[in-house]
Amino acid sequence: MKIWHQSLTSIEDISEYRDAVIQHILKIARPDVDVVLHGMTNDTYPENYPGHYITYNYLQSLHKEQFIRNALIAEKAGYDAVFIGTIPDVGLIEARALVDIPVIGYGQASMHMASMLGSKIGIVNFLAPLADQLRFNAQQYGLAQKLGPIVQADIGFYDIMEGYKNPQPIIDKFIAAAEIAIAQGADVIIPGEGPMNIFLATHHIHHVGNVPIIDSFGTGIKMCESLVDLQKISGMTVTRVGYYNEKPPTEIVEKLRDYYNLKQAAADMDFGLSVRATASV
Template identity: 65%
Template sequence: MKIWHQSLTTIDRVPHYRDAIIKHVSRIARQDVEVVLHGMSEETYPSHYPGIFITHSYLQNLHREQFVRAALTAEKAGYDAMFIATIPDVGLLEARTLVDIPVVGYGQASFHMASMLGDRIGVVNFLAPLADQLRQNADKYGLGGKLGPIVQTEVGFEDIMAGFNDPEPIIESFKKAAELAIADGADVIIPGEGPMNVFLATHGISRIGDVPVVDSFAAGIKMCESLVDLRKNSGVYMTRRGFYNAKPPVEAVERLREMYGFIPSPNPKDDKGLSVKGIGV
């Protein structure tokens, strides 16, 4: 099985994060699974940190094309599934309408996993402007009633990158924010961004007292594995009814993509990801 991982970061510019993803993904993916890591194009952000370029609605929406193009490329290149490895699930709904391989979002997989582990979901993140989007997404996924507090940590992206070498301050900051969410009624916690999730998983943080901390990367990869297996073994895959799910004609897709200046039909030879082989079970 081959899974396309798509980050919202330019992944090669954040080597601490990239290397931690490699170790984590190799541990959680099955031995028959290859996960190929992909980041945003090098020119997307002026520095290694996305920052304001993902925390405003219009700016973030402009990134959808890279995720849609990735999905089209993945299917043409023979991938079995795609994992959108960012909690806002950028381009998730659009990508699903265009390809028949499963497309799984970090946010949706996390919310559904959390809903099976607890009754009131708390999110601990460091990008405060995303809170509105996370609530809107939870409503779309049918879980708005279970989403409780969203609490920000005192540390940010750069701190977490440095924390791979000095973890204790980051762990303490996360625990402090998680305890605030728990005090406000949360009984399951989702780490709000990929870097925080991978950092916590790297350092074995899976509970705060009696409260589970969802490993969102693991939830996403395992959901990809399960959906691929489900179709292979039972023939079950997503609905194609309705505005948000129906698959448009290929000719119409390619015509409008060309008109708007996008590559009409991406070339699978443009796949330049970093392969990670699973060693899990």
Template identity: 50%
Template sequence: MRIWHQSFTVLDDVPHYRDALRRHLTAAARPGTEVELHGMAPGTYPSSYPGVHIGHLYLTNLHREQFVRAALAAEEQGYDAFFIATLPDTGFEEIRTLVDIPVVAFGNASVAYAATLGTCVGIVNFIAALEPQIRRNMAAYGLGSLVGPIVQVEAEFTDVMAAYDNPGPLVDAFRRAARKAIDAGANVIVPGEGPLNVFLADQGISRVDEVPVIDSLATGLALAETRAEFHRRSGLRPARTGMYFSKPDMAMVRAARKFYFGGDR
């Protein structure tokens, strides 16, 4: 089984994260599953790291095209599933209308799974600008009532990268943020974005006090494997009705993409 993992980062720009991500997903995968890491194109973020871009709607929508292109390539190349490995689930609703292979998204999968362990999901991340997008996404998925407090770790992207060499300060900052979410009613925690998730998994953190902490990336991978297996056995795929699920004629898609992007991509 081959799973296409798609990150919002330029992976070679963040080798600590890339290497930790590879170790983590390789360890989490089932025997026989190959997870292939893919990031954004080199030069995508010429002046600032992804955490700045991801908080602006227009920039996010521009970058979404790379996720769409990747998903189309994944299906064409015979991958068994496509994993959108970013908390705001960039392109998820669009991509699942374009391909028939299973599409799994970090935020959707981790919150849905968290609901099997608790009744109020606290999200702890380090990009404050994401909160409106996360809440809008969860409402669209029908999961909005499950999401309670969204709390920010007192750290930035560079702090998360530095923590691979000096983990203590970030571990303490995460626990403080998680306890704020717990005090506000959360009884299960979803961490995001991916770099924080992988860091916590590397540190063996699966609980804060008596509250479970979801390994969001491992959860998404497990769902991608399960969806791929069911798709192979029975052809299981999403609904194909209405604007948010129906699949357009691909000749029409190719013509529109050629018009906007200058080639049949």
């Protein structure tokens, strides 16, 4: 099985994050699964982390194209699934409508997993402007009533990267924010961004008291594995009914992509970093 992982960061240029993601894949993925890491194109952002380049609706809508194009590339290149590894689920609905392989979103997968493990979902993140989008997405996923507090931790992306050298201050600040969410009624916590999730998983932060912390990255990979298996064994697929889910004719997609000067997808446009777990891990 081969899974295309798509980050909203330029992950190949962020060694601490990239290496931690690789180590987590080695623990979480089945031995027969290749997870191939892909970041945004190198000139997308002026620095390694997107920061405020993803916290405005219009700017994020521009980034959708890379996610959509890469889903098309993944299918042409023989991938079995696509994992959109960012909590805003950038381009999820559009990509899912264009390809026949499973497309899983970090946000949707983690929210549904959290809804099975608790009654009120809390999110602890560090990009405050994303709160509106996360609530909108929860409503689209049918989980608006289960999503409770969204609390910003007093840390940022680069703090987390530095935290790999000295983790305890970051852990303490996350726990402090999680305790605020718990005091406001949350009984299950989603770490709001991928870098925070991977940091916590790396340092084995799985609970705050009796409240579970969702491993969103692990959940997304396992959801990919499960849906690929179910598609092959039981024929389960995404619905093709309705405006958001019906698949448009390929020739029209290609014609309009040409018209808007968007790159066509080809199998040889895959430049990811492959990671495969081993049975001994």
